[in-house]
Amino acid sequence: MTARIMVADGVSTARITLKVRLAAVRYDVVAVGSAAQLMSQLDAVIPDLIILGGGFPDGSALDVCTMLSSDRRLSEVPVLMLACSDQRLAALQAGATATLEPDVDDQMLMARIRNILRQSDASQETQMGMAEAQAGFDHGDRPLIVLIADNPARAQRWRQMLSERMACRFAIRDPDEALGAASAGRTADLYLIAADIRERGDGLRLLSELRSRPGSRDAGFVMAIGPDRADLTAIALDLGAGDVMPDSLATASAAQAAAMSLQMLLSRKSRSDQRRAEVQRHMLWAMTDPLTGLYNRRYALPKLAEIAREAAMTDRGFAVLAIDLDHFKAVNDSHGHTAGDAVLAEVAHRLRDAVGPEGLAARMGGEEFLAVVPDCTPTRAADLAETLRLAVQARPIALPGLSGGGTVGVTASVGMALVVPVQDVWPDQMARIALERADRALLAAKAGGRNRVVCAQPERAA
Template sequence: MDRTQMTARILIADGTATTRITLKVRLTAACYDVCTVSNSDDLIRQAHLYRPDLIILGGGFAQTDPVAIAMSLMGEAELTSTPIIMLANAPTRLEALRAGVAAVLDPLIDEQMLLARIRGLLRDSGDMPDMQNSMAEPAAQFGAAPSITRVALVADNPARAMRWRGALQRRLASAFTICTPAEALVAAANGHAADLYLIAADIAERGDGLRLLSELRSRNGSKNAAFVVATEPHRTELSAIALDLGAGEVLPVDFDSATAIELAALALQSQLSRKEQGDRRRVETQRKLLWAMTDPLTGLYNRRYALPRLTEIAGEMKSCSQGFALLALDLDRFKSINDSYGHAAGDAVLVDLARRIERCIEDHGLAARIGGEEFLVILPSTTEAQAMQLAEDLRTAIQARPVRLPALSGGGNIAATSSIGVAMEEPCNGGFTAERIAEASLERADRALRQAKSRGRNCVVLAQPEHAG
């Protein structure tokens, strides 16, 4: 969720009353929740109490170095992920950026740029992926040897791009590529997006670098990259626009001094670090989503995910006038396996049979473990003949060969069979809701499963058709 859509909390720390008041008025008018601190002694305590989303650190503190204050804040475990904007003049800028401050702005910065900076930092620190995208993206491999970061340089002419590369590659352990806008887009589409793009605001035409930024930010292959925009001194009106479009930093287009080069290198390194943090958040979110959706033993979906998904499928099938099938599957005499061989043997049987279920249904439907030895299979857009055939294939696959038991249980093999109840839900569902259709289908499949058990087990029973009443 984008934090700028909520009331973000901003802590302003400045020893000068005029500065504090002015900033508070500006930010409160922009609908932020603002708290102020007037001395460095109270700052850390107030930060822990207020839990700000962003800290603006000014000056005016008696006998206290603002950079030292920033380092103290960043050293607090609960504040390490809280971005800090420092308001400081040029001599302090390098020192603050080296210390890890997210941004250093001129104390006289105009309101438009200040608000754009705040929006950008809140967006970057609060960005989390939605479920579908996070589950679709491959997980980054953290813990392995660190890979070389890739930086794409898109300048207004090759000579400037070469100057950028020459200045930056001595300070950053990255692989630099000079490319045109078209080449950058093609590479991203082919799965070769850069980790960071340094883009001139004006390339062939005025402002076309910002259009490229927007395009890259909208593409799945490159939307999670870091972006830095370089502008000519007389094109400062583009800076706030670039930040709002997704750039993490704005730099002068020419690195015309050793200080400018170091500032640029620090800015790029900061953006690469923030990208890595974002990647880690996405991987962690993906992991948590996976844990919430799946059974930890078998890797199939769990009950918490499967039952709401059944309701969704019922609604989808109803809206397109198609039927679906529901299979309730139970392993026969599973308790005797646990009692005779131990729970490790029972777990081995469940895991092995879960794999057989997956192989049988492939991409025809969804399989879930909803209880100890109980499984559910949902088959959208399926006919009765198809559902019965797949159920019989499942029953046959489960009894086809014995399961090898782990050495912990004494080894050897054990045979297993299953009973399966099949419920068909036809396209005509009257005025029933998706929830009621799903509930009725589950009840009918469960009754059919009990009938299969009463008929001697290891068989498939089709539930009698009835309306969801």
Template sequence: MTARILVADGSATSRIMLKVRLAAACYDIVTASTSQQLMQSLRNDQPDMVLLGTALTDSDQISVCNLITQQQPGVTILALAQASMRIQILRAGATAVLSPNVNEQMLLARIRCLLREDARDSGILFSMAEASATFDDGRTGDICLIADSPVRAARWRQLLQSQLNCRFSISDPDNALASAAIGRSADLYMIAADIMGRGDGLRLMSELRSRQGSRDAAFVVAANIDHDDTATFALDLGASDVLPLELSDRGGTEVAMLTLRKQLDRKRRADRRRDAARRSQLWAMTDSLTGLHNRRYARSRLSEIVDTARRQGESFAVLLLDLDHFKSINDSYGHAAGDAVLCDVARRLETIVSDRGVAARFGGEEFLVVLPQANAWHAQRMAEEIRRAIGLRGTLLPSLSGGGEITVTISAGIAICDHYRPDRSVEQISELVLERADQALIAAKSRGRNRVVIAPSEAWLHT
């Protein structure tokens, strides 16, 4: 989908020029010349970012940034302003500031970078493999400095640590990669574009961005300000921002501080979204009472196991287990007692199955176990282990149900699959295996309960 950019500029000439440049890059452009038009466009057009040019006809750039951040927090603002105004505009809420005379390549690279970061923030591109950072000492994050010399790295740390309440570390490429490989990545990496050779800092950043342990970190590249092509290339490779290599003057240090703080804030927001997405995914595949996987997840995993087994010519087993006379527990002791029994059975089931297969609550008092690469001997052995573990020890009932202890038993039906007809789909095989296991479970119930029955043959799958 084409990104929409709101160009806000008080000069009609500037608006037209920016619109032409961005439209040529295939962006959808809307424009505003006053603060009222800008706010109305933010509400109605919902642009992906604001490109703030010169002052609007009724407001200066700082006031506009303050207005946007107060009324529409979270909007990405790229401002074009003189260097003397950069700090004030960043403090007012701009995401980034470029010179009004910036060349087209750098302008487009910065826009692509900001849109990419917004996509990652909104969850479109994030990976859920990395746990979010936790700060237990009041600090706001870990920053790893990788410069072209130890002296420069120490200088960066000296200038920045007085401005930012962060943990700073100095590293080299090998140690940074090694730390990321064992899960000790930084929240933000500030890397010189050229460390020992031309562009090796950019290659290091690309490597860190590709590693599971560090892919969700923020990356800021420090480059020679005379090399616009390096900064442009860094942004397109995945840098979140670019800073001058030399931070000697106070203004440069404050700009660096504001830049790093914004990137850490963005990282923290992405971590929160990642955590929320992880929780939502966990809830979507978990039974809320027992904590086991739920029926939806179990059916999905069964299909995956069937597909793998068929392609590799392996066998697998399905166990359906049902608590005996469970209705009488609810009728005699109440639903709180029934819930306690279900939870206790689920814990014992999960302990036995562990990583050997998939255990799920399939519905009511029925449980499902799927065992990849298992034959009849493996399946029956596990089913008997589960049956004994449940029947030999009682469940403590809650005081709400009168306390005490109750012992329950379980019946199990097993279906084994080790042959596959080529015209059967994964879904058909899954349904047939479940149906066969259910028939075996019914047989176990009819033969007196508290027993395991194996479906007599798998011929039904390939005849």
């Protein structure tokens, strides 16, 4: 879907030129010439990006930016301000997401727009549950910023200038240390990397490497670029840097602007992490049984089909075990549903331990459970079924005080089916047939006196 960009510039030639440049690369562009027109358009439609120029007849660009940033409707809409470098700090303080020189060339303009839109898209994907789980960051209330400069003196200068303006922890590392720490799980919240470290452009390669590793891909990244290396700015943004900044931090204003940019990235990352964690919680709730913590039927059946597909690809068998607690209704009738819940939770714990991490344990409903073990031989499947049965009856289950306390002993019947794939049976059909065979074996176990294992007759995929 084409991104919608709103251009606001009081100078008609600048406004028209910018609209033409953006439309040429297929952005959907609306251009306005005043603050009043901008706010009127925003009442009708919310864009993906606002680009602010200057020369407004009804207020300064900084005033307009401040007005936008204070509007709760527009809190998630990034603002790119076209402002001279000496106005960058004021623009960031007014709420701009980023700034560019008014005479910026096409390569840099498009790279910055792509970068901003990509970060906005990443935020939306996190809200919708499309992103992977984040790496574990645990730095308390003080985020960790890793500084990777071309020499120790510059890194020390960065730390001095930034630590006076940010309540963060700073660590100075070389590229090998940064990569090693990320691989070992000692992750950072943000990396500030010089574009040229040991060789020209090797900071860009380090950026790409860190962004590709699970331990550091969810961090923020800022590239520090020298005045004679401006050609790297667009490349850095396209490679995934959240922002770029001068490598010198020679003035207090430059250091303050850099600190604001870093803080903005940290805030964005924190919001993204929170959204991602919320999505993961909802996904977990959707596929687990709240009482026992086992997977539920909604997750278990597609997972069984997945295991069947893997078995077909590797030509290795898998075992399906249907488990049902014997006379469970008597527990509820004699001790109450609170006691029944305690029994189900404890049995689930014993089943999970018996199946182990390589297998699947699920509650299918009521007192019915399912276990699936991939890459399983007949002997191992039979042993596992007996282990599960014995684990359930191994020791009495303590009942909660609300139900009168004491203990109760329970047993389980187990039906087992072992499947060996064949070429003329589809994996999904293989999974369905395996479950049916295990259910029939379970019925035979209950009919045969309960508290026993019955193995379905061996068949190839049926």
